[in-house]
Amino acid sequence: MALPLVSRGKDAQAGACCAPIARQPLSEGDATELAVLLKAVADPVRLRLLSMIGSHAGGEACVCDLTDAFELTAPTISHHLKVLRTAGLIDGERRGTWVYYWIVPETVNRLGALFAR
Amino acid sequence: MALPLVSRGKDAQAGACCAPIARQPLSEGDATELAVLLKAVADPVRLRLLSMIGSHAGGEACVCDLTDAFELTAPTISHHLKVLRTAGLIDGERRGTWVYYWIVPETVNRLGALFAR
C-alpha cells in the first residue's frame, strides 16, 4: 500500500502539524483499501472484540472468553470475528476444543499510521 | 473517554507493545462512541474528503474544490460532508457564495490515539 510519507526534508510548520491523512490527499485506491479496514472496525461489538483479544493475557483469547461479554448469540459473535479476520486485523486457529484469536499488529498499525501525528 | 496509558516509560519502537486498543478492554460506552467516529470515516469518499480538506492550502477547502474530484453529484458530496461534520471531524461555514470546511484536529487525534502505539 505504501502510504506516502511525503514529509521528506523539512516538515516545518505544515509538515508535522497533523496526521498523515491531512498532509496529502489520499489516492482513490488507498482510500478504498483503508475504508475496508475502517469498516471492519467501525462497529461497537467488533471494536470491543478487537480490544478484548488484544488485551487478553497471552495475547490471544478463545471464543468462549469473548461470547459471555455480549448479549448476542454465538453466530453473531462468530460473524463479527470473521469480519475482523477477513480484514486482516486478527488471525486465529483451532486448538483442540477451542478456537483462539489474536491481533495482527501490522494491520492495526496501518490505522494508527493514518491518524496519529 | 480517558484512554488509559498503561505503559509509560520508554516506548521506543519496540518498547510500547501495542496500541491502546490492545492494552485494556474497551468499555461498551467508549466502543459505541468510537464506532460512531469510525463509521464516519469508514467510507472511501469521506476518507478522501477528509484528506483533501486537511491537506488543502490554508487548512480549509470550499465545496467547489471538492466536488470535481469525484464522479458524484453535488447532493451526494454534501451528504458525506454532513456525516463528517455531524461526527465532529470537520467544521465549516458559509462565506459569501461558497461554503468552506476545515478539519477538527482534536477529533482526528482521538482516532490516532486509539490505534497508534
Place this chain on the structure above:
DNA sequence: CTATCATTTAGACGAACGTCGAACCACTCG
C-alpha cells in the same frame, strides 16, 4: 426583482449490514 450559480434538503430506491434460529462441522469423552 429576476436570473443565475452554489449548496443543502427531501424523498426514493437498491445494496449492504447486523442480528437471529436452525442446521452443520470439529473435536472430546464415555
Place this chain on the structure above:
DNA sequence: CGAGTGGTTCGACGTTCGTCTAAATGATAG
C-alpha cells in the same frame, strides 16, 4: 461408535447506508 460441547455456516428478516433526482435555500450580479 454415539452423545455432547464449542464454533461456524446458511438463510432470512428488518434496518441502515450511499446514491440519485427534484426541489428548496442562500447569495451575487444585472
